[in-house]
Amino acid sequence: MSAVLEVTNIKKSFGGITAVDGVSFDVREGEILGLIGPNGCGKSTLFNCILGQLTPSDGEVRLDGKVVTGLRPSELNKLGVSRTFQLLQVFPKLSVRENLILAGQEHQGNMASRLVGRSDAGLTDAANQMIGFFKLDHLAAEPAGGLSYGQQKLLDAAMAFMGGPRLVLLDEPAGGVNPSMLADLKDRLVAINREKNATFVVIEHNMEFVMSLCSRVMVMAEGKVLAMGRPDEVRKNPAVIEAYLGH
């Protein structure tokens, strides 16, 4: 299996604090890689460095073998890299459907065609499909700000898929989502992973969710990679139990 994403020796310091301290790993095509570790171990900072939201102090990010370090988030998104955020990031005043059209519109045509062309950039059908897929049908015309927290989380995830990404980085998708909705979310992620051959990296604290969803799990502690392997291997690793899972 070839690597979609290769991360080499990424470092990021803020003043005297080294948040990410020389992290290297590969993400293989079509896999779901879990990323776990205690709060403040550098998971989200690592995401932000990969996605161009932060400029790494050192190191390199390659997408399909090409160096993409230093590209802007919007440029990376156009190359098929998408994300969700730890804290809710939907557009509260736009309707659910408008949120999804917005999430896909920059992948259609160019600046000129987006000005003179159709108001929905030809995405209403695609948006409705995504709404159906995430079971948000009855909410399609509601402003996103009026949805419950869990529903907004689903919308947030759905938005990440509108551009047809190859690689999606999800930052705590399960946080604050109730068990039945979480089961739904997991089903949707697995389905998109299989049908669309999309590759995922998932930061999550919900161990059950990570262990049942991911094919490999990477554990970080104090800005470094502590362990990497199959979920059952990682779970038994004494260093991981010591640093994160607890006895």
Place this chain on the structure above:
Amino acid sequence: MSGFARPLKIALGLIVVAGLIVIPMNFNRYGLFILSQWAVMTIAAMGLNLTLGYAGQVSLAQGAFVGIGAYASAIMTTHGWPLPAAIAAAIVLAFAVGWVLGYPALRVQHHYLAFVTLAFSTLAFLVFRNESWLTGGIYGISNIPRPHILGIATNKPLPFYYICLGSLAIVSLAVWWLIRSPWGRAFMALRENPLRAQSLGIDTRRYTLMAFAIGSALGGVAGALYAPLTQYIDPVPFNLSLSLDLLMMVIVGGAGFYFGPFLGAMIAVLLPEWLRFTEGYYLMLYAIAVMGLLIWSPTGILGILDRYMAARRTKAASALRAVAKSRLETAQ
């Protein structure tokens, strides 16, 4: 606004447009001047509403762009150029300067951006006043001609009012198209959540610059019409207080609402005339009315309507839910 049925909305729109065409036929010179001024200020306020209301970029420089358009138009038409050419030049000039003024917005936001644009506003005023070889300095530019359109002279107030109204109609259609296009959606994304917008492939730099440039260009259009309307310009009308007036029109009407600038400009231009009978008290009454409105509804006049419509929809939706629930209970 979405609470109205579509045919009702269209009918209402046609009545207003017909009214704006027919009723002023009986107006005197001064009434037509005020109404023309309303049309021109609405164009400028629509530009600011795009930059501020839709794209969320604070600007205290819209008055300066009206000035840039007015001087471009005055200088060109007094040198024998036709007004349409002067309007085109005003658009290009204001667009270019607006684009450059957008660069600070890529680094600073909110009050800091307001200060940057405020400084620009002062700078523009100083250029109008001090570069007298170009602008006539404090003496300004007089005898600005009004155009002949299709062989009809517009020296009289009524024909020129129709030019202002026609320009407003064209600008209104263009802005309506823009805000419902994917660009409009991207502008709202800039306002609501630029971080998320970036991660969805929205080139926030380019859209921010565009929001400034297009909003400024509309200020330029307004200025290019203002010069032949008054037929005399000097630097004073384009100082900071015009920018503040335009800002107030947008906020009072309802920032981010399509019809906000129409209402806001109406209040700012017409209310002083209606309150004339109060003599010295007009400005005080006006100030109190604005404060009262913004305390009651920080989202402006259209914000009140919007809240009312939302409340009505919620009520209708809960009534439907109640019916559905009682049916479920009967079924069990």
